[in-house]
Amino acid sequence: MPAKLKCPVCSQLLQPTDSGAACTSNHQFDRARQGYLNLLPSHKMRSKHPGDDKQMIQARNRFLDSGHYEPVINALVDATRTATDNINQPVILDAGCGEGYYTARLHDAFPQAAVCGFDISKPAIQACCRRSQSVQWLVASVNDIPIPDNQVDTIISVFSRCDWQEFGRVLKPGGNVLVLAPGEHHLYALRQVIYEEVRPYPVDKLVSQLPEHFELVENGSVKGTMNLNSSELILDLLAMTPHYWHVKPSQKQQLSELTSLACGIDMKLYTIAYQPSES
Incomplete structure (x- = not known):
């Protein structure tokens, strides 16, 4: 059963219709032919085409489907299993x-x-629909999650921004947020190729600034080494990272000339519990 949705215009509950979804105020949202609902009103978009573009999404697809991040998804599945233990039909929000x-x-x-x-990103969600027709996919913003209050058991945030106010609104009391973030030496070998000086990523900054009612309950790590055996795979990895936006053509050329790269995974996996005070 899909998660309940709320109208991004008036916050009333959305009900399914033949063509998509609508609320009692008659705000209607048609389901795209690919299968997703767009619940990001144009007046709430900061740009005409927000989020990752089609080229970045294609690179992410190719790289992730290569299997090099298998230890990462395995760790995330294990953490989700622990977080949803004893819940028969959990609601999981990515x-x-x-x-x-x-x-x-x-x-x-x-x-x-x-x-x-x-x-x-609309291109991202269109790619999601090609990946699976069994998941509920939405175009929406983390600043305005189109889910009613207190509906979600576990939120997943993979290298994405956390809006703690919204997370607290949609989570059930006792729910969890699982955050994957870069560790100090994540993708160090890749960064060594493109930068003269490689600075460690700041670690644990996120959990040191948790707002009230959110508490760190598990601080785990995901580590390993990827043996990338083609320039195409190396460039696809670059396109998954923020470095993609900052590299100069000469730095990208250096990467394209590599035919192999042993590159380390160093990620932090935080389990953060939401425990609101009783009123």
Whole structure:
């Protein structure tokens, strides 16, 4: 059963219709032919085409489907299993789901769950629909999650921005947020090729600034080494990272001339519990 949705215009509950969804105020949202609902009103978009573009999404698809991040999804599945233990039909929300690799794998691992993924990028959600027709896909913003209050058991945030106010609104008391973030030396070998000086990523900044009612309960790591054996795969990895936006043509050329790269995975996996005070 899909997760409940709320109208992004008036916040009333959305009900399914033959063509999509509508609220009692007659705000209507047609389901795209690919299968998703667009719940990001144009007046709430900061640009005409927000989020990752089609080229970045294609690169992410190719790289993730190569299997090099298999240890990452395995760790995420294990953490989700722990977080949803003793919940018969958990609601799992992937906030900023990108092209849907992690979301679809979570759906496969938890067939009894209502799994919903959303992203601000329309090309990303279109790619999600090609990946799986079994997941509930939405175009939406983490700043205004189109889910009613207190509906979600677990939120997944993979290298995405956390809006703690919205997370607290949609989570059930006792729910969890699972955050994947870069560790100090994540993709160090890749960064060594393109930068003269490689600075460690700041670690644990996110959990040191948690707002009231959110508490860190598990601080885990995902580490490993990827042996990338083609320039195409190396460039696809670059396109998955923020470095893609900052590299100079000469730096990209250096990467394109590599035919192999041993590159380390170093990620932090935080489990953060939501425990609101009793009124």
